[in-house]
Amino acid sequence: MKLNVNGKGRMADVDPDMPLLWAIRDHLHLPGTKYGCGIAQCGACTVLVDGHAVRSCSMSVADAQGSQITRIEGLGGDHPLQVAWLKLQVAQCGYCQSGQIMQAAALLAANPKPTEEDIELAMAGNICRCGTYQRIKAAIKEAAGAV
Amino acid sequence: MKSRNGKAGPLSLTRRKLVLGGSLVGGALIIGYTAMNFGSVAAGALSIGAEQPAASPFGPFIRIDADGWVTVVNAFQEMGQGVHAGIAAIVAEELDADWGKIRVVAAPANTAVYKNGAMGMQVTAGSSAIAGAWHRLRTAGAAAREMFVQAAAQKWGVQAGTITVRNGMVIDTASKLQESFGSLLTLAAKQQAPAAPLLKSPDKFELVGSRRIGRKDGVSKVTGGPIYTQDVQLPGMLVAMVAHPPRFGAKMRDFDAAAARSIKGVVDVFAVPSGVAVVAQDTWSARKGRDALSVSWDEEAVEKRSSVELRQLFQQIGELKTNDSGRSYFSKGDPAKAFNEAEFQASYDFPYLAHAPMEPMNCVAQVDGRQVKLTVASQLQTIDQINTALAAITLPGSVQIETLPTGGSFGRRGLFSSDYIVECVRIARHVGGGKPVKLVWTREDDTISGFYRPMAHHRLWINRDADGLPAAWRHHTIAQSLLPIGPNSTEVEGIETSSYVTGCSVADCRVFTPTVGVPVGFWRSVGNSHTAMVLEHTIDQLAHMGGVDPAEYRRAIYRKAGDERRLAALELVCERAGWGHSMQDGWARGLAVHEAFGTVVAQVAEVAILDGRPRVRRVVCAVDCGIAVVPDQIAAQMEGGICFGLSAALCGKITLGDGGTPAQNNFDTYEVLRHPDAPVVETHIVPSRRDPSGVGEPGVPPIAPAVANALLVLTGEPTTSLPFVS
Ligand code: FES
Numbered sequence A: 001m002k003l004n005v006n007g008k009g010r011m012a013d014v015d016p017d018m019p020l021l022w023a024i025r026d027h028l029h030l031p032g033t034k035y036g037c038g039i040a041q042c043g044a045c046t047v048l049v050d051g052h053a054v055r056s057c058s059m060s061v062a063d064a065q066g067s068q069i070t071r072i073e074g075l076g077g078d079h080p081l082q083v084a085w086l087k088l089q090v091a092q093c094g095y096c097q098s099g100q101i102m103q104a105a106a107l108l109a110a111n112p113k114p115t116e117e118d119i120e121l122a123m124a125g126n127i128c129r130c131g132t133y134q135r136i137k138a139a140i141k142e143a144a145g146a147v
Numbered sequence B: 001m002k003s004r005n006g007k008a009g010p011l012s013l014t015r016r017k018l019v020l021g022g023s024l025v026g027g028a029l030i031i032g033y034t035a036m037n038f039g040s041v042a043a044g045a046l047s048i049g050a051e052q053p054a055a056s057p058f059g060p061f062i063r064i065d066a067d068g069w070v071t072v073v074n075a076f077q078e079m080g081q082g083v084h085a086g087i088a089a090i091v092a093e094e095l096d097a098d099w100g101k102i103r104v105v106a107a108p109a110n111t112a113v114y115k116n117g118a119m120g121m122q123v124t125a126g127s128s129a130i131a132g133a134w135h136r137l138r139t140a141g142a143a144a145r146e147m148f149v150q151a152a153a154q155k156w157g158v159q160a161g162t163i164t165v166r167n168g169m170v171i172d173t174a175s176k177l178q179e180s181f182g183s184l185l186t187l188a189a190k191q192q193a194p195a196a197p198l199l200k201s202p203d204k205f206e207l208v209g210s211r212r213i214g215r216k217d218g219v220s221k222v223t224g225g226p227i228y229t230q231d232v233q234l235p236g237m238l239v240a241m242v243a244h245p246p247r248f249g250a251k252m253r254d255f256d257a258a259a260a261r262s263i264k265g266v267v268d269v270f271a272v273p274s275g276v277a278v279v280a281q282d283t284w285s286a287r288k289g290r291d292a293l294s295v296s297w298d299e300e301a302v303e304k305r306s307s308v309e310l311r312q313l314f315q316q317i318g319e320l321k322t323n324d325s326g327r328s329y330f331s332k333g334d335p336a337k338a339f340n341e342a343e344f345q346a347s348y349d350f351p352y353l354a355h356a357p358m359e360p361m362n363c364v365a366q367v368d369g370r371q372v373k374l375t376v377a378s379q380l381q382t383i384d385q386i387n388t389a390l391a392a393i394t395l396p397g398s399v400q401i402e403t404l405p406t407g408g409s410f411g412r413r414g415l416f417s418s419d420y421i422v423e424c425v426r427i428a429r430h431v432g433g434g435k436p437v438k439l440v441w442t443r444e445d446d447t448i449s450g451f452y453r454p455m456a457h458h459r460l461w462i463n464r465d466a467d468g469l470p471a472a473w474r475h476h477t478i479a480q481s482l483l484p485i486g487p488n489s490t491e492v493e494g495i496e497t498s499s500y501v502t503g504c505s506v507a508d509c510r511v512f513t514p515t516v517g518v519p520v521g522f523w524r525s526v527g528n529s530h531t532a533m534v535l536e537h538t539i540d541q542l543a544h545m546g547g548v549d550p551a552e553y554r555r556a557i558y559r560k561a562g563d564e565r566r567l568a569a570l571e572l573v574c575e576r577a578g579w580g581h582s583m584q585d586g587w588a589r590g591l592a593v594h595e596a597f598g599t600v601v602a603q604v605a606e607v608a609i610l611d612g613r614p615r616v617r618r619v620v621c622a623v624d625c626g627i628a629v630v631p632d633q634i635a636a637q638m639e640g641g642i643c644f645g646l647s648a649a650l651c652g653k654i655t656l657g658d659g660g661t662p663a664q665n666n667f668d669t670y671e672v673l674r675h676p677d678a679p680v681v682e683t684h685i686v687p688s689r690r691d692p693s694g695v696g697e698p699g700v701p702p703i704a705p706a707v708a709n710a711l712l713v714l715t716g717e718p719t720t721s722l723p724f725v726s
């Protein structure tokens, strides 16, 4: 199967029904995308597929063929969201954060100046068990000022 | 567990004699502690294996390299609570090191050297990390500083008294000579480490307590760095999943592996004590293999009672309608007459709760004969090492643990059974040859694996004195015991230390520990997760009975008891929350104050009922945790603790359906707090000169009663069971 991840074409020798998440993690060895629930309930596995936030645990490799997949590593490390995340010391355990950041990236791409409600709604599918919600919200606002 | 000499077990609070020393190892100065006598350590059984005292590659505690970098070896699990930042700050403070050139690395499992000063074994629990490290790290940092000062005095031929240290530079204020730690290294290593170096007075702290310092592990967490057990990739690594019994207490009777074996990528299928293991080339094949298994279970010993049945039983026990008379843990005066007609009676019910950390349980193990290597987010290294040794039939000293950060734990990775680690070790032993095996639990495996916060029931009878304050307090608590042996005191923690109870002239507090076949375990804040709700919500109901403002009512009790710390936290939170000021229609404030693990936390929640469920928009929090080491991390722990506690209070529950099957197994059914329900938290720190106490857990307990107390104002109805939304 051929996948286009972070701008590069990558081959993965996997069954077409394998969730994109496991192809990325186990076969492309890109572990930034996390497993949290496997049923599109937590957002830990969020990637951008053609710019839209998608739960990679619930999309098959077959369905991802031909699409541009952007993952946390694809943001480059100095994306305004990542800068804001560090500045506000958002992460606790950090496990949910790459999914949160990808979801926020999709939000800002579609809506550069989101209101408080816009943020809550867009982020409602991303769970953080450490409870960093308020800092995530603040970091998105901070980044929105910067983008 | 007793040690060989039969003295203190690992849970005792003994402190061994440790000697501070410094030496030059591989061009770096290592400053740390050496145990005087390994034979007499508390955990005697652990020292049978190979002990490596002072000079492992990163010697214990502090290492200073020629390039001036300071490395602190951290014995505690980084679970998201920011332990690393606090530890770096304490050392840098006393050493006067450069904050930009200090890093923290995780220690390998080694009980003798890295024992948590407060607990006597290598664990990260009970919010004890900073409290346990405080004295040792300060002393080691200060000793290292003195060694550099002595070295400089010798080299420059000046008096030590005029030498000062700043940002990793040693400076003679008289001659203006200066040199870095790096260039004084060799000479410093030749100095005698002072046994009792002079520590800074807290009012001279520049780093500790400053807003300037923050976490040092943030970058990998915003760039997707591979830092968790789930991310471990080793050459030739296999992935394992296990089919677990659907109900607690079932055992595997028989299985048919044919279909599973035919799945592409499946390497092996075999029985393990906890179920049937499927080992495969990757996670998805393991998952498909497991789904294809057909297993029949021996359900003879299954716990078949539902939550409803257990709740009825607990209520009967609480009413003394069974022949269980419990164990009295606190009594005062003559209870015989005091409760004949209790003017206030209440009962409260709490469900089982899963930890549900974002990273489900997992482990990587390699077993080669008697040698075992674990790569895992271990929170209880000492115990994990023993359990691994038992499972692999080897000695604890042959078990090497590489400790990784965890994607949350909340107690789940700190269990005496090391259940998932043992499971992984058994599989890796079966595979053999030192081949790495990663055990992956799905969210469903994790949620129904048990080790829950126990279900609990409280029954209270209270009478008041002429001033309306509590005078007679009878309290029955019914919950499974968390400890395999000894009296169950964790499920009543906070009750006998509460001035609401100790201030009474008559008290009769009992705990009942029925046996239920559901495994229970430590869950962030442990017994406080329900005792705080019972105490704090009861106190508000008593205040309302007498028509007294709940803050005023608490003040009266704390004053009478001389409880200065709670008073101070109460005053601060009321002031910052605008307690007593009117609110927008439909909104109310609720207050709670609770002490856990030596830290007092007071919270005021602003609550409304929207769409039939409580909405908490703002929580003001005052915390007294002694000297505040890293204020921003204390705030982060309060924010996180409040979300964790609110999540459970609003919607958290594991219920056993008919026949004892857990009714929740993933986030669609085991609901947790999400962005729209998360409140804004404002944290205020009560100034203190006491030694630091923990902050990882104490933020959790007060939020449920704070919300319940606001709902009491809004509806006039007390809350008698959690969660609020059922
Ligand atoms: S793992 Fe995909 S949404 Fe949870």
Ligand code: FES
Binding pocket: A091, A092, A093, A094, A095, A096, A097, A127, A128, A129, A130, A131, A132, B080, B358, B407, B408
């Ligand atoms: S930071 Fe731990 S789950 Fe979000």
